[in-house]
Amino acid sequence: MDYNKLAELLFPHIDKTQEYYEELFPVRDLPKGAEVLRMAPSPTGFIHLGNLYGALADERVAHQSNGVFYLRIEDTDLKRKVEGAVETILSTFKYFNINYDEGAELGGNYGPYYQRQRAEIYQAFAKKLVSEGKAYPCFCTEEELNEIRDKQTRLNEGTGYYGKWAVWRDAPLEKIEERLKEGKPFVIRMKSMGNPEVKHTFHDEIKGDIVVVENNMDAVLLKTDGIPTYHFAHAIDDHFMRTTIVLRGEEWLGTLNIHLELFDMLGFELPKYAHTTVLMKIDENGTKRKLSKRKDPELSLDYYRALGYHPYAVKIYLMTILNWNFEQWFLKNPDKSIDEFKFSLDKMGQSGTLFDLDKLNNICKTYLAGFTLEQMKDYLKEFVKTYHADLYDVYFGDEETMDKILTLGMGLNLKKRRKDYINASQILESISFYFDETFKREDEFKYDKEQVDEILKLFIESYDYSDDNGMWFEKVKTIAEKCGFATDMKAYKENPENWKGSVADVAETIRVAVVGRRNSPDLWSIMQIMGAERSINRIKEVL
């Protein structure tokens, strides 16, 4: 078999050699110990928390070692390609402040960074492999492939295109020429020399030593459209983009053997590999169930962005599940930046990580509790502008009022800050009662109408806007006494049956009337902010 002739036949237009590309993409001149990592998303729609999880690890390892972190768009699958997906990816990474040094939309010396634009490079190496007898064209149609698979299942043999099932593997040149003349479509497959009976141990940077079985599949390298599959693109790109650590999800463990064989065939030096665990999620109904991240829209980053989760807080959360020792470091160094933490691959978990919303929320609370008033306002303004533009004037028309609302809500006036703000939408929700446009009555009164009216009427009669907090509460106590409610909490707790309720219940009644909820920050302060007229009107509404 004249492999050179075959190669020319298949790729007449390709004339670039390996040497050409090796020179075009020289080994990077980097300081000792510097690592080159990449994030390589596919533009197939939304990106989820798992992508960020990986990207953050990539970014940390690269930058921490004074290396390079680049972005490559893996757009080889046009069937799954979604319009605008690249923009979503870029804007999301921008929102979460994941900064890459080179790559898509940024450029660099190792591009192009969109795989579709690298077709010629892949083909050059496909040609090289063919000329060396390490790859060959396959003219099997989808139907034929299905037939093979059916037969294999019937015979209880492993499915796939390999060994004796690989019908085009040793096809004579004439037969190939014939098909070519007919203009039949073909793919290029690797001619695997592996034996699945043979096992090797392989060192993974995260998993440690793992068993890898030799590959024997004649995997597709180039699809009929001349675009590579993931496997081939991975080998070529990570070699010529001079990646030093391939960090990716553990779903790639199963095809690692193909990649190892490919690097060997191509004569490329093998990069280090680091396979991360897959992020999973707790089911809504409370039962612990591991879900695939793929189909779960709640894991979409847009979802968190639209809820107004602070990007930095999300990163803190991700770091805590990325490296088990991060959390304790961060507790000790609350003022330090994430970037100062020494991230290491061997501090990553081995088993699947469940996404924990409670934990995320807790981290967000503590993070936002460190905000100044100005930071909080900027953050909220930005969010309202993007997602609730119609409410911008309601919230920020009168900034002085907003300052007071947030000061109270954040507990800026307390020695210890409040920690109940999780994300922007939740904050807006929690302060919605201040504005008539967004006010809703959410909680019911605990007592009957007659009792409620009695309390509220007495309150209106005695209310004076100029009273201070102490005076205000004294008056509430007076009302409590008049209505038969306990004013001494201790006494009430000992013998609750002696009263209708306590001052707490009286205060709650007023609170429900004014803010529509049983719980809120200090009521006197709220009424000070809302003003006497509006507060009293709220009460009159329910009489």
Place this chain on the structure above:
RNA sequence: GGCCUGUUGGUGAAGCGGUUCAACACAUCGCCCUCUCAAGGCGACAUUCACGGGUUCGAUUCCCGUACAGGCUACCA
């Protein structure tokens, strides 16, 4: 079906043959403080590390089986 990977409490998770081996954090639950909420203080929360064997003076830690979970087995990544 075959192959690979994993299995410590509600969750994340430390532990890497033996005097804190069950750390820490979140969640939950009590109590205190308190006009509610939040915050804060104190305390509770795995006699046990999926199960069954084995190695050993001794195993959560090593070995073997079983079960369960996840992944791969595409001209998807």
